[in-house]
Amino acid sequence: MLAAATPPVVVEAPAKINLYLHVVGRRADGYHLLDSLAVFAGIGDTIEAAPAEALTLSIDGPFARELGNEEDNLVLRAAHALAAASGRPAAARIRLTKRLPVASGIGGGSADAAATLHALARLWRLDFEPAALAAIGLALGADVPVCVYGRSAFFAGIGEVVTPAPTLPPAWLVLVNPGIALPTPRVFKARSGGFSGPGRFEAGPADAAELADVLKLRGNDLTEAAVHLAPVIGTVLAELETLPGALLTRMSGSGATCFALFAEQAAAETAAENLRTRQPGWWVAAAPLLANAPPTG
Structure with a gap:
């Protein structure tokens, strides 16, 4: 039986902005090696996760029509990946409020995936450190790890090497x-x-x-x-x-x-x-x- 009194977990998914982005090389498998400073803006999507018997996703917000809730949606992929890593069923009712444009270079899908990992880790009471969530996220997309850490950072490689940036001024x-x-x-x-x-x-x-x-x-x-x-x-x-x-x-x-x-x-x-x-x-x-x-x- 579900714990009906369990409140939903709400996690914001702020827009990720690349203040600079350098392509510094290319691996033998064709993936480009990057060096970038990623920051976050005070606007974004929202993920809400609640207990459920199965995994479902609903989408609202200004850009909801641009997305489908098919299995290739990054939110659902993140949920399945975390469930597989934790050895538990992928069961939750997830709501995505989509305020950021789709495929727009500001990490909307990646931020949504990262927020989903955080929300479900809390909902499912998993003891996963950010580094573990970032490792899961890398398989979903190069921008997901930096979004998991959720702070101004340099990232390198194909996105897997994340280093905190120096303190940035108000802007x-x-x-x-x-x-x-x-x-x-x-x-x-x-x-x-x-x-x-x-x-x-x-x-x-x-x-x-x-x-x-x-x-x-x-x-x-x-x-x-x-x-x-x-x-x-x-x-x-x-x-x-x-x-x-x-x-x-x-x-x-x-x-x-x-x-x-x-x-x-x-x-x-x-x-x-x-x-x-x-x-x-x-x-x-x-x-x-x-x-x-x-x-x-």
Whole structure:
């Protein structure tokens, strides 16, 4: 019999932003080796898990229609993977509130998978350390481990090597997606050229302006390929460049979401509102940069 009084476990899945992303090599099996600084923004999806006799998934939210609840959904895959690792049945009623665009380069699916691992580990009362959850998550996607740790971090390899980043200053982001999904494998396949060196830094920038200066010495090695596949990304970046107060503009991950970095909340929110007026068909959001965003319930 189910413990009907057991409350659901709620875990936030914040958007993951790549402040820089370098492709530093390629393995013999074809997987690219990366070096990136991933941070989290104060906007995202939500996972709610409750006791049940079987595993079910319901999806609501602004981008619910973009997803199905088929077995290949990352949330369901995460649930099955954790159940297999713990030797217990995959039984829970999971609800995903989808606020982030799908296949958009801000880790929505990966963040959802990581939040699912955390939620079910608590619901099922499993004694799994974050490193163990990250190892399970790596089989689901390269971005899942850094999302499991849920704090600003450098990641290397294919995503399995996660190192805490230095303390980052308060800052705001304006996130923009032009309404297209851009699958990561297509972008990597379209990429050409050589490899970059690592871009890690040790000292934490004093403020948002200094953070922008540090990041300007780095880049996103997938931008050219993404713009080739989806030229509207170039339009988004050009629009972001015009926003008053923008300290840095860049594409996140493999696209198509791009961001502008701001020092102040008011400037970011004003810029976002102005951009929504000019481009009503785009998804635009202003959100704080979360220097440390552990899962919450």
